[in-house]
Amino acid sequence: MTQIWSISLIVFVLLVVILILKKFFWYGRLKQLTNKHVVITGGSSGIGKCAAIYAARQGAHVTIIARDLKKLEAAKNEILHACQNKEKQKVECVSLDIGNNYGDVEKTFNNLERTIGPIYMLINCAGIAICGKVEDTTIDNLKYMVNLNFMGTYYAIKAVISSMKSAHEGIIVITSSQAALLGIFGYSAYGSTKFALRGLAESVAMEVAPYNISVTLSLPPDTDTPGFALEDQSKPLETKLISEGTGPVSPESVAEQLMKDALTGRFFSTVGLEGFILTSLCAGMSPISSITELLLQALLAGMLRLVGACYLISFRRIILNCMKNRDKNKKSE
Template sequence: MFATFWIGFAWVFRMLQSAILGYYDLIIVTALITNGAYVYQRIKNYWKASQSNVNRHENGALHGKHVIITGGSSGIGKCFAMEVARRGANITIVGRDNERLKLAYDEIIQHCKNRKDQKIECLSLDVSRSAIAVATAFADHETRLGQCYMLVNCAGNAVCGKIEDTAEMTLKHMLDVNLVGSYNCVKAIVPGMKTAKEGKIVLVGSQASLLGIYGYSAYCASKFAVRGLAESLSMELKPYNVSVTLALPPDTDTPGFAVEQESKPLETKLISESASLVQPEVVAQQMYKDAMAEKFFSIVGVESFILTTLCSGMSPYSSLYELLLQAQFMGPLKLISAFYRYHFDNIINRCAKERESQKKVE
């Protein structure tokens, strides 16, 4: 990942050096880069200190608290459930498949901090079908496990394909699962959080919440919408001491990713190979840390750092240092992004030429 970053940086810098900048301009650019490195180091030190502070105070923060996790029977959701089980939380895992829920329950229960006191329950429910059904089911579990303190929306679906190859029902299904399901769950727990004046909401988006990618037209539409939902909720709920975190995981080694691979066009596969595959445990641990620190973005890897910095725009910032970091690097990273776009366009053009050549041969 770092090699890709620095290759891109060197390419852009050389292009600017030869085509645009003179001697004095290069001195100015060098000074800006040096200053940027200094600011980055200062902010990195602050981030480490803030993480240490979070780690000192998070012990016991979830003890006896109720955490509801959709998509909790596998992948990131199951790993997140294990993460909060170690910290004494009561957990409701939500999914559609009873058998998978039972298997996940057996794994999660092994990670409980105090198995005698903690409560772990399964809820078989399609959260995209009915807001009333979701609210009723959640309320039932809250009577036994307590008021929902943290909602984690991990339920998601991804089907790849060019727009002309994507059926209308496929688009509707992804919008239902990725957007409507999250919306229904949030709507169900927000009144209680407002009354309690505390709570945490984690919405799982994707790098595709920030970047349109070949073969992901329907998926990106649903995940861009999740970002809009998260930003609006952050503004609505801030007066009530309810934080919102938008997780933007890269390609993650989950059962859902394996299914997604089956429908990917060649171009999409080659573009995706530009980044490495991340384990769900890593994503879940980072999501937990960022949610407890009340950060808006939760990211893993340098590509996600580049994307969130470039696309931060009017998004909430979690601290003054984060704001300064975004302001310092948004411009230079735009140049780095040009390398990525150039690389992606080359892949698409090469595949198109190969396809045309095959047609001529046939």
């Protein structure tokens, strides 16, 4: 009996290893972007700009959307230098507050399709994180994050969905966060908007599947972007301690992973071990991208729940220690 259990364990481990290797190192055939129109919101910096540069290198016509015109122009020059064919490829930048008014978004996207061509790929990267506990979050900051993170993404998708369905092809990328998969101290407002994006991604994926349109949900960890630098300034101590790890990843690595996953039709796009653990643990009723991914989720879900419980216990200790230290400081004053 012991021998049977040993053999079963070895077979299980080998199967998991093979599936993991296949998931991380085999993509299959990537869809081509040559002469396709790619639109990126939040494309003037960070992940959005890196995704735009990647698309330009693949021969795409690229439009970046953001609010700051100076940053847009600087990013446009970088993207132009990255173009595969500088004479034929078009690169455009548009100053727009993506979450302010749907009419403006619709008008802008219609103009872009008339002047540059049908939008084949929409990459939603516009977003911001303002940290704080519920009682410390201002209503203005809450509304700002809801409008930019959620409404801006919804507006952009709504503006392109009909033309993509008519063309019977398209790719939609929604950039959320690992904070869309677990609640974190200090992310009560920000995390809520990112959780909402997961719900949006799953719903839209089901709506567009019959039209040959794929949806990819990007779930980056802390990423070394200008937005992350601003986010770090507002983080409570507990949030900083919980988020501590190997440090922020580069926007280039997130963007490359995002693009590869989107071009192969994967639903989840993650970077690093934590992303793999979280998406495997929190797969739920998410779209099935491949049999490999489905088997990994089914085989590892129970074990990863125990791993997740260990993380939660450590987070709770951090929060309690911070509370005790504050109480000590108050008593000593």
